[in-house]
Structure formats: C-alpha cells, structure tokens
Amino acid sequence: MHKKISSLLNKKYPLQEHKKHSIRLITHKGICQKISLTVLCILLLSCNNKSTSHSIEVMGKEKIDSLAFVKQQEEEKKAAPKTAADITLTKALTYDQHTLAESYPYGKKTRVFQMDKIKEKLAWVENFQRVKNNYAVLQNYKNKNGEAPLVKDYHRNAYKRVSDTLGTERYQSVPLYHFGETKTPTLYGRDGSLVKLLSTDTLPMVKISGISLDGEWEVPKRYVKAIGDTVTFHKVIIVDVTNQNIMTVERQRDSEWLIRSMNPATSGRHHPPYAQETPLGAFVLQEKKSKMYYYRDGTTTIEGFAPYANRFTNGAYVHGVPVNNPKGAIKEFSWSLGTTPRSHMCVRNASSHAKHIYDWTKSLNALVIVID
The missing domain is CATH 2.30.30 (SH3 type barrels.)
Structure with a gap:
C-alpha cells in the first residue's frame, strides 16, 4: 500500500522536491502501516470472538449431550433385567437358633449356602414383579x-x-x-x-x-x-436339596435382600412307592397347618403329626420335626436335620424354625424356591 502512495506522490511532486516532501511520505507510510495493523487487529478480534462464542456453544451442547447420555444410561440400566450381580444379600437374622455359617463342615466335606444361585433366583423374583401382573x-x-x-x-x-x-x-x-x-x-x-x-x-x-x-x-x-394384582412376593424361602439347608430372605428395597435365617433341613428322598424327592422349582406358599397329621405308609391310620406346616406343592410342606404319636409333644430338633434326604417330599426343619416361617409368612404371599 505504501508503494502505491509513493507513486502518487512522485506524480504530484517533481524529483527535485522529493526531499522536501520525504517527511510527508514517511508520515503517509506510517499512517498506512497503522491502518493495516488496526484492520488486522479488528479482524483477529472478530475471529477470536466468533471462535470463543462457538467454543462456548459447543461446550454447552456437549454438557447437555453428556447429561442426556448419562440419563439414558441410567434409564437403560433400570430397564435392563436384574442379574445375580445386581443383588445384595445382607445378614440380618430375625431367627438365630441352629444357625449355620455360609460355609460349614459336613463329615469330610464342606457344605455351603449357594449364594450365587440364590442371588440368581432373587433376581428372577425381582424381574417378574417389575410390571404389574394379575x-x-x-x-x-x-x-x-x-x-x-x-x-x-x-x-x-x-x-x-x-x-x-x-x-x-x-x-x-x-x-x-x-x-x-x-x-x-x-x-x-x-x-x-x-x-x-x-x-x-x-x-x-x-x-x-x-x-x-x-x-x-x-x-x-x-x-x-x-x-x-396387589400381591408382592417379598418373602422367599430357599431350600437347597444338595446341601440340605434352608434360608429365609426378605426384600428390603430394590435389589437389596436381608437374610433372616440360615438353618439345616432335610428334604424328600427317592423311595417308591411312598417317599418322593422334593421337587425343584418355584412355588407359592399355599396354606398353613399348626399340626399336619400324616398316615402310616400304605394305610389310612394316623401315625403322627408335623408341627407348623407350610404347604407349597402337592403334599410337600416346610414343617418342624415329625412326632410319631398323634398326641405327642413337639420336638425341637433331630440329629438327622441337615444330613441326607429322608422325608416323603416335605422339608423338615427345627420346629422353632418352622414356626418362624409359619409366623413370618402369609398364605399366597410368599414363595418357596427349591434349588439343587
């Protein structure tokens, strides 16, 4: 730009006058430089402002998108089926007699409460109740x-x-x-x-x-x-026919369950034509009897009774120690509990534990789940 100004000055003033006006040329040159710098600064500032504004806009949008993404993930997690990994089991016993540890010796072997399998079943219980059902x-x-x-x-x-x-x-x-x-x-x-x-x-x-x-x-x-459609299955009895034990659990809140008891039990044995295995599966606790009288095999003669009986399928009950005398007194415990299957299909417990279940549950409002 200053070259253009110099050319114009040469046309206007003769060469002999060039020195005379050199200061003026320098001044014009300086003005042009100043103008150029000013225009450049304005352009840079304008670009910078636009860039800053765009950056703020992008950052704001990213923040909104990020919050929406997190919310979507949370909603997807809530909607996803529960798994065993989602379930927490906390010991909070309300019945503390004859309590077994999570892992305990049995002869030369070790028996356990199968926590992973129990959690799988509890996740299943939560999943089918996530929508209202009749x-x-x-x-x-x-x-x-x-x-x-x-x-x-x-x-x-x-x-x-x-x-x-x-x-x-x-x-x-x-x-x-x-x-x-x-x-x-x-x-x-x-x-x-x-x-x-x-x-x-x-x-x-x-x-x-x-x-x-x-x-x-x-x-x-x-x-x-x-x-x-108003029933909630928040109380579950878990019977393990492999380890011959029984656990009662109660739902506290979403995915959180409390262990109410951990006890030895004796399930049904395979001994045709009268004794049958306790069937695997999930059943509704259907009815209660303070004394469930039973017949001598092959007859209609009452042989005895089982106290605090909770029926869940066919003739299978969760009950206390059998008494082979219709008029006998209730027995609290038997050496055979927690050993090997001996029942006719029922699940035997300590009598006070059977009473714990009897008092703790309501008919048609609790589940009995039998695992192996």
Missing part, C-alpha cells in the same frame, strides 16, 4: 379339582404313576393346553405354580402365562386360583 396359582391338591386328563405323550414313572414328557406327574397336577387345542393337554402344571392370568374370556377355560413354568396356556378355570 397373579394366579395352579391348584389341584389331592386331585380336589378333578384328576387331570391324560396328556398326548405320557409314560409311567418309578412310582407307577402317569407323567408327562418333563416328568411331572398327573396326580395332583393341572392340565395345560396349547391355545385352541383344548381336547388333549400337552403338559401338566404342578400344584402351587405361580402364573399370570391373561384372560378369562374363554370360559370354561382361562388363558395363563407361566412364571413358575414356561409358555402360555389355556387351563380349565377350576384349576386356577386368582390372587390379584
């Missing part, structure tokens, strides 16, 4: 609602009784029909199984979805006891 229980104790029809494919088991392809016996069970195929059932549902009641508009059949069992089925209404 619950029901399958019931046919002693075939009181009628013997179930024969399923399509059946065989006779070690007890000479008819069973379905999964090994569930016909006796005391409920027929399960595929939708629209109500002439012959496909499987049997165990007495005490928890289900969702889907529809009653197909009377005399109702539509159910399994919780304790798999699939969706139609079932004759007489086998289904509705228990409503």
